Amino acid sequence: MSDMLDKLEFDPVADPGLPEHRYRPTDVDPLLEKRAERQIAAMFAIAALLSLGFCVAYFTIDKDARFLGWSAMNFALGSTLGGAMLLIGSGIIKWAKQLMGDHEIAENRHPSASSDEDREAALTALNAGLDESGIARRPLIRNSLIGAIAALGLPAVVALRDLGPLPSGHTNTVWRKGMRVVNDVSGEPIKPADLEVGQLVNAEPEALFEVDEHGEHVLHGKEALQAKSKAAVIVVRMRPEAIRPSKGRENWGIDGILCYSKICTHVGCPISLWEQQTHHLLCPCHQSTFDLADNGKVVFGPAYRPLPQLPLGLDADGYLIALSDFTDIVAPSYPELVRDQEKLDKRNG
Numbered sequence: 028m029s030d031m032l033d034k035l036e037f038d039p040v041a042d043p044g045l046p047e048h049r050y051r052p053t054d055v056d057p058l059l060e061k062r063a064e065r066q067i068a069a070m071f072a073i074a075a076l077l078s079l080g081f082c083v084a085y086f087t088i089d090k091d092a093r094f095l096g097w098s099a100m101n102f103a104l105g106s107t108l109g110g111a112m113l114l115i116g117s118g119i120i121k122w123a124k125q126l127m128g129d130h131e132i133a134e135n136r137h138p139s140a141s142s143d144e145d146r147e148a149a150l151t152a153l154n155a156g157l158d159e160s161g162i163a164r165r166p167l168i169r170n171s172l173i174g175a176i177a178a179l180g181l182p183a184v185v186a187l188r189d190l191g192p193l194p195s196g197h198t199n200t201v202w203r204k205g206m207r208v209v210n211d212v213s214g215e216p217i218k219p220a221d222l223e224v225g226q227l228v229n230a231e232p233e234a235l236f237e238v239d240e241h242g243e244h245v246l247h248g249k250e251a252l253q254a255k256s257k258a259a260v261i262v263v264r265m266r267p268e269a270i271r272p273s274k275g276r277e278n279w280g281i282d283g284i285l286c287y288s289k290i291c292t293h294v295g296c297p298i299s300l301w302e303q304q305t306h307h308l309l310c311p312c313h314q315s316t317f318d319l320a321d322n323g324k325v326v327f328g329p330a331y332r333p334l335p336q337l338p339l340g341l342d343a344d345g346y347l348i349a350l351s352d353f354t355d356i357v358a359p360s361y362p363e364l365v366r367d368q369e370k371l372d373k374r375n376g
Contacts, residue, residue, distance in 0.1 A: 045131055053125045063125045064168055070118035071171035077111035078178035082185045091248045108182050115175050122168060128159025200232075200258040200352055201246070202337060207233040208262060208286060208347040216346040219281055222264040225303035229289065232258050232349070257357050259289040260337055261299055262347070263319055265306055273322045279338040281347065286337040287323050288357045291315055293330040295359040308334065331360035 053060040084103035092099035141149070162169050207216045211229045214236035222228065235255055237245045246254055267283040279285070287308070291298050296312035306320035315328030323334030335355035342348045 048129075048131065051125060051129060054129065060126065063121065064165060067118045067122050067126070068167045068171040070114045070121070071168070071175035074111040074114040074118070074175040075171075075178035077107045077114070078175075078181050081107040081111070081182040085182075085185050085188075104182075111175070111179060111182075115172070115179070118172070118175075122160075126161060126165070126168075128156075128161075130159070200357060201234045201254045202232050202258055202349045202352045203234075204349065204351050205342065206349050207342065208260070208339070208349065209233050209236060211259065217262065218345050219264075219284055219341075219347070222262065222284055224264050224266055224283065226264050227299060227301040228262045229299055230260050230262050230286070231255060234258075257290070259297065260286050261289050261301075261308070262286050263301060263306075263308075265303075265320060269306060269320050271321050276322060276336065276338075279336060279350075281339050281341060284339060284347070285319060286339050286347075286349075287317075287319060288335040288337070288353065288355075290335075290357050290359075291330060292325075292332040292334060292358075292360050293328065332356075 053063050081104055084100065084107060088100045088103055090098070090100050094102050157163065208230050209216050209232070211231045214231075214233075216233065217228065217230065232254075235246055235251060235258070239245055262284060263286075264282075264284045267280075270280060270283065270285070272279065289297050289299060291310040291312065293310065293313055293315045296310050298308055298310040298315075298317075300309040300311055301307075302309065306318060307326065308317045308319055308323075310316070310328065310330070313329050315330035316326050317330070317334040318324045318326050319334070323336055325331070325333060332355070335353045335357050337353055338350040340348050340350045
């Protein structure tokens with residue numbers, strides 16, 4: 028009985044009921060085989076061109092351009108990258124259906140713990156599969172596939188540029204001497220009388236609200252968004268006797284009113300969680316805490332640098348203005364920026 032069970036378990040069924048094998052046209056006609064090979068290689072070649080097209084579209088199409096009501100850049104990037112991946116997948120499927128081996132293979136079930144013989148058999152089967160695929164004897168398909176897949180790496184590299192500007196060297200914002208500090212929603216300039224002790228106001232530079240003779244914003248689109256992300260500030264008022272300015276910052280405030288960057292120096296999150304009694308500003312992302320009464324000093328959390336402070340003054344009409352751009356770098360604390368900040372501090376004395 029045991030011998031019979033072993034025989035039933037390991038001997039394949041002689042005829043499992045499969046229909047008679049039908050050869051494909053590419054199996055019997057060399058011309059059709061060559062044509063299919065050229066078609067597949069063409070798919071891979073076009074896929075590589077579409078990947079290059081992704082890179083070209085990224086650098087040449089304006090991000091504000093529209094196409095049929097959509098973003099022209101998004102349409103071009105999606106079409107080229109999607110088309111490249113579709114052609115690679117379609118080419119592989121066509122290769123498998125028309126040119127790879129088309130023979131029925133029976134495989135016996137085996138114990139879950141493979142023996143050395145089974146492992147060797149698996150490697151043999153794998154090598155047989157590679158031989159059946161024809162990848163070694165079809166260099167046109169093989170090389171075009173490799174080229175198409177390699178070209179897909181170009182969009183990935185280019186898309187990394189969208190993570191943001193390079194971390195070093197970006198020390199300037201649109202703030203300039205004499206520029207008014209305005210409410211970030213209404214664009215209205217701010218007077219000291221508009222602020223009460225303990226109050227916080229989110230603000231922006233007046234430049235973001237300036238319009239030309241046609242009534243259009245001078246800064247718009249990508250340029251405006253980038254300027255706003257770097258120049259956003261908070262204006263707070265506290266009792267003047269609570270402020271402990273460092274040397275050189277004695278005149279950076281107006282009657283207890285101070286202005287700081289809204290960008291956390293840890294990873295760049297916008298912050299405005301204000302504790303009136305302690306004069307602490309808390310970042311909601313990773314709980315970095317800055318003491319605004321003590322020059323934006325870090326008192327808790329992973330932030331490395333103090334919060335940049337904007338020196339304030341008053342114009343002839345009594346509105347708050349900036350006395351200069353930030354003297355500190357407004358950005359997350361990448362190592363490159365830390366080094367740049369140290370150089371900037373030395374230059375400023």
